[in-house]
Amino acid sequence: MDDIRDFLESVFSKLPQTPEVHRAKDELGQMMEDKYAELLAQGMPEKDAAKAIIAEFGNPDEVLESLGVTPQPARKWHPGRIVALVLGVIAVCCVCWVAFCGRAEADPHAGNVDATIAEDFSSVDVSAACGDVVIKSGDVARVSYSGAANTSFEYEVQDGVLHVTQTQTSSAGTQASDGIVITVVVPSTAELSSIDATTQLGGVDLQGVEAARTDVSSQMGDVDVRDVDLSNATLRLSVDMGEIILDGNEVSPGTVVRGTGERIVDVSAEMGDVTVTAL
Amino acid sequence: MPDEISSDFIRGYIDPMILCVLLQGPSYGYEVSKRIRQISGDLYMVKETTLYSAFARLEKGGLVESFPQVAENGKRRTYYRITPAGIDHYQARCREWKLTKDVVGRFMEGCGA
Numbered sequence: 001m002d003d004i005r006d007f008l009e010s011v012f013s014k015l016p017q018t019p020e021v022h023r024a025k026d027e028l029g030q031m032m033e034d035k036y037a038e039l040l041a042q043g044m045p046e047k048d049a050a051k052a053i054i055a056e057f058g059n060p061d062e063v064l065e066s067l068g069v070t071p072q073p074a075r076k077w078h079p080g081r082i083v084a085l086v087l088g089v090i091a092v093c094c095v096c097w098v099a100f101c102g103r104a105e106a107d108p109h110a111g112n113v114d115a116t117i118a119e120d121f122s123s124v125d126v127s128a129a130c131g132d133v134v135i136k137s138g139d140v141a142r143v144s145y146s147g148a149a150n151t152s153f154e155y156e157v158q159d160g161v162l163h164v165t166q167t168q169t170s171s172a173g174t175q176a177s178d179g180i181v182i183t184v185v186v187p188s189t190a191e192l193s194s195i196d197a198t199t200q201l202g203g204v205d206l207q208g209v210e211a212a213r214t215d216v217s218s219q220m221g222d223v224d225v226r227d228v229d230l231s232n233a234t235l236r237l238s239v240d241m242g243e244i245i246l247d248g249n250e251v252s253p254g255t256v257v258r259g260t261g262e263r264i265v266d267v268s269a270e271m272g273d274v275t276v277t278a279l
Numbered sequence: 280m281p282d283e284i285s286s287d288f289i290r291g292y293i294d295p296m297i298l299c300v301l302l303q304g305p306s307y308g309y310e311v312s313k314r315i316r317q318i319s320g321d322l323y324m325v326k327e328t329t330l331y332s333a334f335a336r337l338e339k340g341g342l343v344e345s346f347p348q349v350a351e352n353g354k355r356r357t358y359y360r361i362t363p364a365g366i367d368h369y370q371a372r373c374r375e376w377k378l379t380k381d382v383v384g385r386f387m388e389g390c391g392a
Contacts, residue, residue, distance in 0.1 A: 024331055027308060027357050031327045034309030034356075058328030066332035068339075260326075 003050040004032050010266075011060050014238060014255045020067045032057075051212070054264060055234055059257045117141035119157040122192055124184060124211075128166040128199035131180030132221070135197055136207040138185035146181050153182070177202040177221075203272070208279075215266040222272040225265065230278040232261035237276060238268040245275040284323050293325065293333045294342070295372040298365050301343060305360035308334070334359060342368050 012025045032053050039049035121141070126133050130151070143164060145153045155164040166182055180202065186192065192211035197204050200219045208227035216223055222242070237244050238255040245251070246258065267274050300306060300314045308330065316324050337343040342365035348358045361369070385391070 020335075024335070027334075028327050028331055030354075030356055031308040031312065031330070033354075035312075035327075038309075056324070056326055058326030060328060062328045062332045063335075066335045 001033065001036055001050070004036060004053055005029070007054050007057070008032070015060065015064065016069060018069070021069070024063050024067065051262065055260065055262045058260070060255070061257065112147065113143065113145040113153055115143050115155070117143060117157060117162065121157045121160050121162040122190070123161040123194045124186060124192060124196070125161055126164040126182060126184060126197040128182055128202060129168045130177040130201040131166055131182055131199060132177065132202040132205065133197050133199050134181060134183045134205045134207070135195065135209050136183070136185055137188045137209050139187065140185070141187050141190070142183070142185040144183040146179065148180050151180065210263065212262070213264045217268040218272055219270045220272060221269065222275065223267050223269045224275045225267050226277040227279055228265065230259060230261075230265065233259050233263040233265050234261055235259050235265045235276065236267070237274050239272070239274050240270045242269050242271060242273040245273065247277055289323060290329065293329060294337055295369050297330075297333055297337065298342065298361055298369040301359060301361040302366070302369065305358050307348070307356040307358045311359070337365065
Protein backbone atom coordinates (compact mmCIF):
# COMPACT_ATOMS: atom_id res chain seq x y z
CA MET A 1 0.00 0.00 0.00
CA ASP A 2 2.97 2.34 0.57
CA ASP A 3 3.90 2.05 -3.09
CA ILE A 4 0.39 3.10 -3.98
CA ARG A 5 0.41 6.02 -1.53
CA ASP A 6 3.77 7.16 -2.87
CA PHE A 7 2.45 6.93 -6.39
CA LEU A 8 -0.61 9.00 -5.56
CA GLU A 9 1.58 11.58 -3.80
CA SER A 10 3.82 11.91 -6.80
CA VAL A 11 0.92 12.27 -9.22
CA PHE A 12 -0.87 14.80 -7.06
CA SER A 13 2.15 16.84 -6.03
CA LYS A 14 2.27 18.17 -9.59
CA LEU A 15 -1.35 19.33 -9.61
CA PRO A 16 -2.76 22.61 -8.30
CA GLN A 17 -3.38 22.24 -4.56
CA THR A 18 -7.05 23.12 -4.20
CA PRO A 19 -9.67 21.60 -1.88
CA GLU A 20 -11.30 19.81 -4.81
CA VAL A 21 -8.01 18.28 -5.89
CA HIS A 22 -7.35 17.13 -2.31
CA ARG A 23 -10.76 15.57 -2.22
CA ALA A 24 -10.05 13.80 -5.49
CA LYS A 25 -6.79 12.45 -4.12
CA ASP A 26 -8.53 11.28 -0.96
CA GLU A 27 -11.25 9.45 -2.79
CA LEU A 28 -8.94 7.95 -5.41
CA GLY A 29 -6.89 6.67 -2.48
CA GLN A 30 -10.03 5.08 -1.01
CA MET A 31 -10.78 3.32 -4.29
CA MET A 32 -7.24 2.07 -4.66
CA GLU A 33 -7.15 0.85 -1.06
CA ASP A 34 -10.37 -1.12 -1.52
CA LYS A 35 -9.10 -2.63 -4.74
CA TYR A 36 -5.78 -3.48 -3.08
CA ALA A 37 -7.52 -5.22 -0.19
CA GLU A 38 -9.57 -7.28 -2.62
CA LEU A 39 -6.58 -8.33 -4.72
CA LEU A 40 -4.73 -9.38 -1.57
CA ALA A 41 -7.79 -11.33 -0.40
CA GLN A 42 -7.68 -13.13 -3.74
CA GLY A 43 -4.15 -14.21 -2.97
CA MET A 44 -2.15 -11.76 -5.11
CA PRO A 45 1.25 -10.87 -3.67
CA GLU A 46 1.48 -7.30 -2.33
CA LYS A 47 3.98 -6.06 -4.90
CA ASP A 48 1.97 -7.43 -7.81
CA ALA A 49 -1.25 -5.97 -6.46
CA ALA A 50 0.35 -2.54 -6.07
CA LYS A 51 1.79 -2.74 -9.57
CA ALA A 52 -1.55 -3.70 -11.05
CA ILE A 53 -3.41 -0.93 -9.31
CA ILE A 54 -0.87 1.70 -10.31
CA ALA A 55 -0.90 0.49 -13.91
CA GLU A 56 -4.71 0.70 -14.09
CA PHE A 57 -4.91 4.12 -12.46
CA GLY A 58 -5.67 6.14 -15.56
CA ASN A 59 -5.04 9.73 -16.50
CA PRO A 60 -4.93 12.44 -13.82
CA ASP A 61 -5.69 15.11 -16.42
CA GLU A 62 -9.16 13.60 -16.75
CA VAL A 63 -9.75 14.33 -13.07
CA LEU A 64 -8.69 17.95 -13.50
CA GLU A 65 -10.93 18.44 -16.51
CA SER A 66 -13.96 17.15 -14.67
CA LEU A 67 -13.22 19.56 -11.80
CA GLY A 68 -13.16 22.37 -14.33
CA VAL A 69 -9.46 22.99 -13.81
CA THR A 70 -7.28 23.30 -16.89
CA PRO A 71 -4.29 20.97 -16.44
CA GLN A 72 -1.46 23.20 -15.21
CA PRO A 73 0.59 24.51 -18.10
CA ALA A 74 4.34 25.16 -17.81
CA ARG A 75 4.98 28.07 -15.51
CA LYS A 76 4.48 31.38 -17.18
CA TRP A 77 7.47 33.48 -17.99
CA HIS A 78 6.85 36.60 -15.98
CA PRO A 79 9.55 39.24 -16.43
CA GLY A 80 10.49 38.92 -12.78
CA ARG A 81 10.92 35.18 -13.17
CA ILE A 82 13.13 35.63 -16.22
CA VAL A 83 15.36 38.10 -14.34
CA ALA A 84 15.59 35.74 -11.38
CA LEU A 85 16.46 32.84 -13.67
CA VAL A 86 19.14 34.81 -15.53
CA LEU A 87 20.70 36.02 -12.28
CA GLY A 88 20.56 32.49 -10.95
CA VAL A 89 22.28 31.09 -14.01
CA ILE A 90 24.98 33.77 -13.83
CA ALA A 91 25.50 33.01 -10.16
CA VAL A 92 25.80 29.28 -10.81
CA CYS A 93 28.26 29.91 -13.63
CA CYS A 94 30.42 32.09 -11.38
CA VAL A 95 30.42 29.52 -8.64
CA CYS A 96 31.26 26.73 -11.09
CA TRP A 97 34.12 28.74 -12.53
CA VAL A 98 35.51 29.43 -9.09
CA ALA A 99 35.18 25.78 -8.15
CA PHE A 100 36.98 24.63 -11.27
CA CYS A 101 39.75 27.16 -10.93
CA GLY A 102 39.90 26.75 -7.23
CA ARG A 103 40.23 23.01 -6.88
CA ALA A 104 43.07 22.45 -4.55
CA GLU A 105 43.18 18.88 -3.29
CA ALA A 106 43.07 15.98 -5.66
CA ASP A 107 40.30 13.64 -4.59
CA PRO A 108 41.59 10.11 -4.22
CA HIS A 109 38.25 8.70 -5.38
CA ALA A 110 38.06 10.71 -8.58
CA GLY A 111 39.51 9.60 -11.86
CA ASN A 112 38.37 7.27 -14.55
CA VAL A 113 36.68 3.96 -13.95
CA ASP A 114 35.93 1.28 -16.50
CA ALA A 115 34.82 -1.92 -14.82
CA THR A 116 32.99 -5.07 -15.76
CA ILE A 117 30.30 -6.15 -13.30
CA ALA A 118 30.46 -9.83 -12.52
CA GLU A 119 27.49 -10.20 -10.20
CA ASP A 120 23.96 -10.53 -11.55
CA PHE A 121 21.54 -7.77 -10.81
CA SER A 122 17.88 -7.16 -11.55
CA SER A 123 17.70 -3.52 -10.55
CA VAL A 124 19.75 -0.46 -11.39
CA ASP A 125 19.94 2.57 -9.13
CA VAL A 126 22.09 5.48 -10.30
CA SER A 127 22.35 8.67 -8.34
CA ALA A 128 24.58 11.47 -9.56
CA ALA A 129 25.24 14.95 -8.25
CA CYS A 130 26.87 16.46 -11.30
CA GLY A 131 27.37 14.69 -14.57
CA ASP A 132 25.54 12.95 -17.35
CA VAL A 133 24.13 9.49 -16.80
CA VAL A 134 23.98 7.11 -19.72
CA ILE A 135 22.30 3.74 -19.43
CA LYS A 136 22.49 1.46 -22.41
CA SER A 137 22.37 -2.11 -23.48
CA GLY A 138 25.34 -4.29 -24.29
CA ASP A 139 26.79 -7.80 -24.12
CA VAL A 140 28.30 -7.53 -20.68
CA ALA A 141 27.48 -5.42 -17.63
CA ARG A 142 29.86 -2.53 -17.19
CA VAL A 143 30.16 0.65 -15.24
CA SER A 144 32.35 3.49 -16.43
CA TYR A 145 33.07 6.93 -15.12
CA SER A 146 34.98 9.76 -16.65
CA GLY A 147 35.15 11.95 -13.67
CA ALA A 148 36.67 15.00 -12.19
CA ALA A 149 38.52 15.94 -9.11
CA ASN A 150 36.32 16.89 -6.21
CA THR A 151 33.91 14.08 -6.98
CA SER A 152 33.52 10.62 -5.58
CA PHE A 153 32.25 7.62 -7.53
CA GLU A 154 31.11 4.30 -6.09
CA TYR A 155 29.34 1.28 -7.42
CA GLU A 156 28.37 -2.06 -5.98
CA VAL A 157 25.87 -4.84 -6.43
CA GLN A 158 23.92 -5.51 -3.26
CA ASP A 159 20.88 -7.78 -2.97
CA GLY A 160 20.53 -7.87 -6.74
CA VAL A 161 20.62 -4.08 -7.09
CA LEU A 162 23.44 -2.33 -8.92
CA HIS A 163 23.97 0.88 -6.97
CA VAL A 164 25.98 3.60 -8.66
CA THR A 165 26.56 6.78 -6.71
CA GLN A 166 28.42 9.91 -7.63
CA THR A 167 28.73 12.88 -5.36
CA GLN A 168 30.82 15.98 -5.16
CA THR A 169 33.27 16.11 -2.34
CA SER A 170 34.53 19.66 -2.69
CA SER A 171 32.97 22.14 -0.36
CA ALA A 172 33.92 25.00 -2.66
CA GLY A 173 30.55 25.38 -4.34
CA THR A 174 28.88 23.46 -7.14
CA GLN A 175 31.01 21.36 -9.43
CA ALA A 176 30.47 21.96 -13.11
CA SER A 177 29.30 18.89 -14.93
CA ASP A 178 31.12 19.27 -18.25
CA GLY A 179 32.66 16.10 -19.43
CA ILE A 180 31.60 14.07 -16.42
CA VAL A 181 29.83 10.96 -17.67
CA ILE A 182 28.59 7.95 -15.75
CA THR A 183 27.85 5.05 -18.04
CA VAL A 184 26.06 1.87 -17.07
CA VAL A 185 25.84 -0.95 -19.59
CA VAL A 186 23.09 -3.46 -18.86
CA PRO A 187 23.41 -6.89 -20.46
CA SER A 188 20.83 -7.27 -23.21
CA THR A 189 19.80 -10.57 -21.69
CA ALA A 190 18.99 -9.04 -18.31
CA GLU A 191 15.37 -8.73 -17.16
CA LEU A 192 15.22 -5.75 -14.90
CA SER A 193 12.53 -5.13 -12.34
CA SER A 194 13.53 -1.50 -11.94
CA ILE A 195 15.75 1.27 -13.25
CA ASP A 196 16.16 4.42 -11.19
CA ALA A 197 18.49 7.09 -12.49
CA THR A 198 18.74 10.64 -11.36
CA THR A 199 21.21 13.46 -11.64
CA GLN A 200 21.11 16.90 -10.14
CA LEU A 201 23.22 18.69 -12.71
CA GLY A 202 23.46 16.99 -16.08
CA GLY A 203 21.40 14.88 -18.42
CA VAL A 204 20.10 11.34 -18.33
CA ASP A 205 20.18 9.24 -21.48
CA LEU A 206 18.42 5.88 -21.44
CA GLN A 207 18.99 3.94 -24.63
CA GLY A 208 17.13 0.74 -25.39
CA VAL A 209 16.94 -0.58 -21.84
CA GLU A 210 13.66 -1.68 -20.30
CA ALA A 211 12.44 -2.62 -16.87
CA ALA A 212 9.13 -3.33 -15.18
CA ARG A 213 9.47 0.06 -13.55
CA THR A 214 11.65 2.87 -14.85
CA ASP A 215 12.17 6.23 -13.22
CA VAL A 216 14.65 8.67 -14.73
CA SER A 217 14.95 12.31 -13.76
CA SER A 218 17.14 15.34 -13.80
CA GLN A 219 17.00 18.56 -11.83
CA MET A 220 18.96 20.65 -14.29
CA GLY A 221 19.44 18.97 -17.63
CA ASP A 222 17.65 17.05 -20.34
CA VAL A 223 16.31 13.54 -20.05
CA ASP A 224 16.26 11.30 -23.11
CA VAL A 225 14.64 7.92 -23.35
CA ARG A 226 14.95 6.10 -26.63
CA ASP A 227 14.48 2.78 -28.31
CA VAL A 228 12.19 1.43 -25.62
CA ASP A 229 9.07 -0.57 -26.24
CA LEU A 230 6.20 1.55 -24.98
CA SER A 231 3.40 -0.60 -26.33
CA ASN A 232 2.87 -2.27 -22.96
CA ALA A 233 3.81 0.64 -20.76
CA THR A 234 2.26 3.50 -18.87
CA LEU A 235 4.40 6.46 -19.73
CA ARG A 236 4.41 9.48 -17.45
CA LEU A 237 6.37 12.51 -18.55
CA SER A 238 6.79 15.65 -16.58
CA VAL A 239 8.68 18.93 -16.98
CA ASP A 240 8.53 22.05 -14.86
CA MET A 241 10.49 24.27 -17.21
CA GLY A 242 11.17 22.72 -20.57
CA GLU A 243 9.59 20.82 -23.41
CA ILE A 244 8.22 17.35 -23.82
CA ILE A 245 8.95 15.72 -27.14
CA LEU A 246 7.33 12.35 -27.67
CA ASP A 247 8.23 10.46 -30.84
CA GLY A 248 9.36 13.64 -32.49
CA ASN A 249 6.25 15.62 -31.64
CA GLU A 250 6.14 18.36 -29.09
CA VAL A 251 3.48 17.63 -26.51
CA SER A 252 1.90 20.14 -24.15
CA PRO A 253 4.23 20.52 -21.16
CA GLY A 254 3.41 19.92 -17.52
CA THR A 255 2.58 16.32 -16.83
CA VAL A 256 1.64 13.94 -19.61
CA VAL A 257 0.46 10.36 -19.22
CA ARG A 258 0.32 8.02 -22.17
CA GLY A 259 -0.67 4.42 -22.31
CA THR A 260 -2.00 2.08 -19.70
CA GLY A 261 0.39 -0.83 -19.88
CA GLU A 262 1.81 -2.82 -17.02
CA ARG A 263 5.31 -1.44 -17.24
CA ILE A 264 5.71 1.98 -15.71
CA VAL A 265 8.05 4.52 -17.28
CA ASP A 266 8.45 7.80 -15.38
CA VAL A 267 10.53 10.51 -17.00
CA SER A 268 10.89 13.94 -15.48
CA ALA A 269 13.01 17.06 -15.74
CA GLU A 270 12.75 20.11 -13.53
CA MET A 271 14.73 22.42 -15.75
CA GLY A 272 15.30 20.75 -19.07
CA ASP A 273 13.59 18.88 -21.87
CA VAL A 274 12.19 15.39 -21.85
CA THR A 275 12.52 13.54 -25.14
CA VAL A 276 11.08 10.07 -25.56
CA THR A 277 11.33 8.00 -28.71
CA ALA A 278 9.70 4.62 -28.73
CA LEU A 279 10.95 1.55 -30.56
CA MET B 280 -5.87 -6.98 -32.17
CA PRO B 281 -8.69 -8.53 -30.10
CA ASP B 282 -12.09 -6.89 -30.31
CA GLU B 283 -12.38 -4.33 -27.57
CA ILE B 284 -14.83 -1.69 -26.55
CA SER B 285 -13.72 1.72 -27.76
CA SER B 286 -12.79 3.65 -24.62
CA ASP B 287 -13.67 6.93 -26.33
CA PHE B 288 -17.15 5.63 -26.97
CA ILE B 289 -17.79 4.12 -23.58
CA ARG B 290 -16.68 7.33 -21.92
CA GLY B 291 -19.81 8.92 -23.38
CA TYR B 292 -21.96 6.46 -21.46
CA ILE B 293 -20.14 6.16 -18.17
CA ASP B 294 -22.50 8.65 -16.50
CA PRO B 295 -25.72 6.71 -17.16
CA MET B 296 -23.85 3.48 -16.39
CA ILE B 297 -23.05 4.79 -12.93
CA LEU B 298 -26.61 6.09 -12.50
CA CYS B 299 -27.87 2.62 -13.40
CA VAL B 300 -25.75 1.11 -10.62
CA LEU B 301 -26.89 3.74 -8.12
CA LEU B 302 -30.52 3.10 -9.02
CA GLN B 303 -30.01 -0.21 -7.26
CA GLY B 304 -28.96 1.59 -4.11
CA PRO B 305 -26.38 4.07 -2.78
CA SER B 306 -22.81 2.89 -3.14
CA TYR B 307 -19.15 3.95 -3.06
CA GLY B 308 -16.23 4.16 -5.47
CA TYR B 309 -14.75 0.71 -5.61
CA GLU B 310 -18.08 -1.06 -5.18
CA VAL B 311 -19.51 0.88 -8.13
CA SER B 312 -16.54 -0.07 -10.29
CA LYS B 313 -16.99 -3.72 -9.32
CA ARG B 314 -20.69 -3.59 -10.24
CA ILE B 315 -19.87 -1.99 -13.59
CA ARG B 316 -17.39 -4.77 -14.26
CA GLN B 317 -19.91 -7.43 -13.21
CA ILE B 318 -22.77 -6.02 -15.27
CA SER B 319 -20.46 -5.73 -18.27
CA GLY B 320 -19.57 -9.40 -17.89
CA ASP B 321 -15.91 -8.51 -17.40
CA LEU B 322 -15.84 -6.86 -20.81
CA TYR B 323 -15.32 -3.41 -19.39
CA MET B 324 -13.38 -2.20 -16.38
CA VAL B 325 -13.57 1.48 -15.52
CA LYS B 326 -10.37 3.17 -14.40
CA GLU B 327 -10.23 4.95 -11.07
CA THR B 328 -9.65 8.36 -12.63
CA THR B 329 -12.50 7.96 -15.11
CA LEU B 330 -14.82 6.87 -12.32
CA TYR B 331 -13.88 9.67 -9.99
CA SER B 332 -14.19 12.24 -12.78
CA ALA B 333 -17.67 10.94 -13.51
CA PHE B 334 -18.72 11.14 -9.86
CA ALA B 335 -17.47 14.72 -9.68
CA ARG B 336 -19.29 15.63 -12.87
CA LEU B 337 -22.53 13.94 -11.80
CA GLU B 338 -22.45 15.65 -8.43
CA LYS B 339 -21.72 19.03 -9.97
CA GLY B 340 -24.75 18.50 -12.22
CA GLY B 341 -26.96 17.59 -9.25
CA LEU B 342 -27.56 14.09 -10.58
CA VAL B 343 -26.02 12.37 -7.56
CA GLU B 344 -25.18 13.48 -4.07
CA SER B 345 -22.35 12.28 -1.90
CA PHE B 346 -22.33 11.53 1.80
CA PRO B 347 -19.66 10.18 4.12
CA GLN B 348 -19.96 6.83 5.82
CA VAL B 349 -17.70 5.14 8.31
CA ALA B 350 -17.48 1.36 7.99
CA GLU B 351 -17.37 -1.03 10.94
CA ASN B 352 -13.61 -1.27 10.66
CA GLY B 353 -13.33 2.49 10.85
CA LYS B 354 -12.62 3.04 7.16
CA ARG B 355 -14.03 6.31 5.85
CA ARG B 356 -15.76 6.10 2.50
CA THR B 357 -17.57 8.59 0.29
CA TYR B 358 -20.94 7.17 -0.75
CA TYR B 359 -23.11 8.38 -3.60
CA ARG B 360 -26.86 8.22 -4.13
CA ILE B 361 -28.90 9.13 -7.16
CA THR B 362 -31.13 12.22 -6.99
CA PRO B 363 -34.54 12.72 -8.61
CA ALA B 364 -32.82 14.83 -11.27
CA GLY B 365 -30.43 11.93 -11.76
CA ILE B 366 -33.30 9.54 -12.34
CA ASP B 367 -34.82 11.88 -14.93
CA HIS B 368 -31.46 12.26 -16.66
CA TYR B 369 -30.94 8.50 -16.73
CA GLN B 370 -34.33 7.95 -18.34
CA ALA B 371 -33.56 10.60 -20.95
CA ARG B 372 -30.23 8.92 -21.78
CA CYS B 373 -32.05 5.60 -22.10
CA ARG B 374 -34.38 7.09 -24.69
CA GLU B 375 -31.40 8.62 -26.47
CA TRP B 376 -29.65 5.24 -26.50
CA LYS B 377 -32.65 3.49 -28.05
CA LEU B 378 -32.68 6.10 -30.80
CA THR B 379 -28.91 5.87 -31.32
CA LYS B 380 -29.06 2.09 -31.46
CA ASP B 381 -31.81 2.31 -34.05
CA VAL B 382 -30.06 4.79 -36.33
CA VAL B 383 -26.53 3.41 -36.09
CA GLY B 384 -27.89 -0.11 -36.31
CA ARG B 385 -29.16 0.59 -39.81
CA PHE B 386 -25.55 0.95 -40.88
CA MET B 387 -23.87 -1.58 -38.65
CA GLU B 388 -26.36 -4.45 -38.79
CA GLY B 389 -27.05 -5.36 -42.42
CA CYS B 390 -25.76 -2.16 -44.04
CA GLY B 391 -28.49 0.07 -45.48
CA ALA B 392 -31.26 -2.50 -45.12
